[in-house]
Each structure stands twice: as structure tokens, then as C-alpha cells.
Amino acid sequence: MEEMVTKDDLRQFGLQLLDNMRILFQESNQGQKEPIQPEWLKSKVVRKMLDISPGSVQNLRVRGKVRFKKLSGTYYYNREDLQKLFNDEGQQK
Numbered sequence: 001m002e003e004m005v006t007k008d009d010l011r012q013f014g015l016q017l018l019d020n021m022r023i024l025f026q027e028s029n030q031g032q033k034e035p036i037q038p039e040w041l042k043s044k045v046v047r048k049m050l051d052i053s054p055g056s057v058q059n060l061r062v063r064g065k066v067r068f069k070k071l072s073g074t075y076y077y078n079r080e081d082l083q084k085l086f087n088d089e090g091q092q093k
Helices: 007-029 043-050 054-062 079-092
Strands: 040-042 068-071 074-078
Touching: 040 043, 040 079, 043 054, 043 074, 043 079, 054 074, 074 079
Parallel strands: none
Antiparallel strands: 040 074, 068 074
């Protein structure tokens, strides 16, 4: 006998799969005290995080204030350099 899979069956399967993945991630992160933070950040993330314009991010790159990498046309900036730069500027004020 042939059973038909309906759209509702697929939707329920997807929801169950997402719940199982969420539980696995929560269990694997319980042993960690701090959330994992990537070492390199995309330009868009840097702009949102620091609330600065694309030109300001470009100026940081051009002036050599932060290390960067360009992969497939996307710039990535070093998180540690950004934190150090803005911590230093905060201490000067």
C-alpha cells in the first residue's frame, strides 16, 4: 500500500527538525560561558555594530586602522582590531 506525503506532513517534519536542532545547539552551548564570536566580521555587521556609514568603515580600512580581508568581493574586518581601536579612542576622551 502506497502512502501519500502531504504538505502538512512536510510542515510538521520541518518544525520537528527545527526543534530538535534548537535543542542540540542549546545542549552544546551549555558548557560554554561565553557565546562564540567570529574573529572576522562582514562590513555590514561592522556598520550595524558601530552605527557608522560605509564610508567610515572604508576609511578605517584605507588608513590601516584595522586588519581586513577581501574574499569574493566581500570585506571582512578583524573584531579584535575594532575593539582595540574604539577602546583606545574612549580612553583618550
